[in-house]
Amino acid sequence: MTVDAGPRTGRIRALGIDVGSTTVKIVGVDAQGNLAWHLLEPATPRVEDQVARLLERARQETFEVRSIPLVATGYGRKLVRQAARQVTEITCHARGVYRELAHGGTLVDIGGQDSKVIGISPKGDVVDFAMNDKCAAGTGRFLENTASRLGVPLERMGQVALSASEEVVISSTCTVFAESEVISLIAHGVAVEPILRGLHRSLIKRIVAMIRTVGLAPPLMLSGGVVQNQAIPRMLEQETGEKVILPSCPQLMGAFGAALIALETLPGGET
Ligand code: ADP
Numbered sequence: 001m002t003v004d005a006g007p008r009t010g011r012i013r014a015l016g017i018d019v020g021s022t023t024v025k026i027v028g029v030d031a032q033g034n035l036a037w038h039l040l041e042p043a044t045p046r047v048e049d050q051v052a053r054l055l056e057r058a059r060q061e062t063f064e065v066r067s068i069p070l071v072a073t074g075y076g077r078k079l080v081r082q083a084a085r086q087v088t089e090i091t092c093h094a095r096g097v098y099r100e101l102a103h104g105g106t107l108v109d110i111g112g113q114d115s116k117v118i119g120i121s122p123k124g125d126v127v128d129f130a131m132n133d134k135c136a137a138g139t140g141r142f143l144e145n146t147a148s149r150l151g152v153p154l155e156r157m158g159q160v161a162l163s164a165s166e167e168v169v170i171s172s173t174c175t176v177f178a179e180s181e182v183i184s185l186i187a188h189g190v191a192v193e194p195i196l197r198g199l200h201r202s203l204i205k206r207i208v209a210m211i212r213t214v215g216l217a218p219p220l221m222l223s224g225g226v227v228q229n230q231a232i233p234r235m236l237e238q239e240t241g242e243k244v245i246l247p248s249c250p251q252l253m254g255a256f257g258a259a260l261i262a263l264e265t266l267p268g269g270e271t
Contacts, residue, residue, distance in 0.1 A: 010036035012062040013266060014069050016258025017051065017083065018092065019043070019076030022112025022140065023225060024050060026058055027255035028068075029263055033099060035249065035256050037061065047076045055082055071262040073254050075114070075133075087261055090118055090129050093223050095257030098124035100247040105219045108207060108236070109253070110226035112140040115207060117214045120221075130213045136175040138206035140226040145175055146182045146199055150192050158231035161200045164193035170202045178202065197231075204235045211240065220244045223253040 010030035018025040020043060028037035039057060044050045055070075062068070072080035073092040080086065093109045093116070104122035109115065114133035121127050132138050136145075147157045168190060172178040178199065185195050211220075220242045222233060228251065233244040247253055 004038070004040040006038040008037040008061060010034060012037055012068060014259050014262035015058060015062075015071075016092070016255040016260070016262055017054070017070065017072050017074075017077075017080055018089070018252075018254035018258060019047060019051065019072065019074040019080060020111055020254070021075045021114065023251070024054060024074075024076075025252055025255040026054055027252050027259045028058065028062055029256070029259040031263075033260050033263055035252065035259075038249070038252055038255070040251065043076070047079045048081075051076075051080050051082070069262040069265045071258040073258040084262065084265060087258060089254050090116060090126055090131070092254045092257030092261065094118050094120050094124070094126045095260050096253035096255075097221055097223055097247055097257075099256070099260055100253075101221055101245060103219060103221065103245075104217070105221055106211060106214065106216050107221045107223060108211065108227075110138075110140065110207065110222070110224040110232065112144075112225060115139050115210065115224070115226075117207075117210045119214050119217060128214050130210045132206075132210060137173050137178070138203060138210070140224075142175045142178065142203055143199060143226070143229070146179050147196065149179055149182055150186070150196065152192065152196065154229075157196060158200070158229035158234075160193055161196040161231040162234060164191075164197040166194040166197075167201060168194045168198035170195075170198045173202070173206075200229075200231045200235055204232070204239050207236065208239050216240060216242060218242050222246050223250045225251040 012028035
């Protein structure tokens with residue numbers, strides 16, 4: 001059921017695993033801390049079995065995992081008993097993004113069921129953060145639920161939203177009510193494109209409100225699976241007036257940061 005596996009591009013010296021509410025990611029880094037290998041799968045309810053299976057796969061792919069340090073992060077990190085340490089997603093996302101973008105600023109991580117805004121100092125330290133894990137509005141789930149009602153595949157949602165010349169205001173802030181509102185709009189003959197644009201706007205406004213609680217220190221950086229939706233960076237730029245920058249693999253940043261922390265435990269590993 002693996003949906004994404006990257007080729008191995010170097011000798012793996014440390015591993016990070018991010019057990020998210022929606023997906024599980026494993027990243028391997030080489031001695032220089034370069035992202036050298038990864039696996040990504042939808043999360044299953046039996047987290048411990050899934051983690052054991054994925055680590056076995058990692059062992060086969062990297063040959064020497066048994067002696068390799070492993071750090072776990074994400075919502076299910078405490079269930080990874082094979083890990084030497086468990087570290088919060090806040091620290092790991094900041095670590096991964098700072099390593100790739102080499103910038104302090106404001107990082108926004110939008111996952112399947114939570115979202116976070118993290119202030120990062122010019123030296124890469126976390127200086128402040130805000131987190132929403134209580135409400136699906138402002139997370140991937142908000143778009144997924146309603147987009148499936150509209151019959152638009154996840155990967156095309158952003159493109160369809162951006163193609164709209166008009167935008168419908170979605171007044172419900174709750175995901176469940178927004179879904180009913182969308183059904184009603186469709187029944188009244190409103191086109192899919194402006195509805196989807198309005199849904200994205202609603203999510204973006206939630207995120208911007210969170211950014212304001214932390215304060216925006218440019219640049220605005222993004223991580224998490226949802227930011228692969230091209231409408232998210234575009235509409236965040238419009239809404240904040242700030243340039244938005246993305247790492248090359250935004251969904252892997254938590255696992256990458258965890259792997260970088262694992263690498264530090266090796267004698268002579270990078271700090
Ligand atoms: P978590 O770490 O909380 O499990 P992720 O950061 O892995 O979540 O993000 C998962 C979410 O990302 C999915 O639920 C989905 O909404 C979204 N997503 C993943 N890939 C895409 C894509 N190509 N386009 C739009 N959304 C995506």
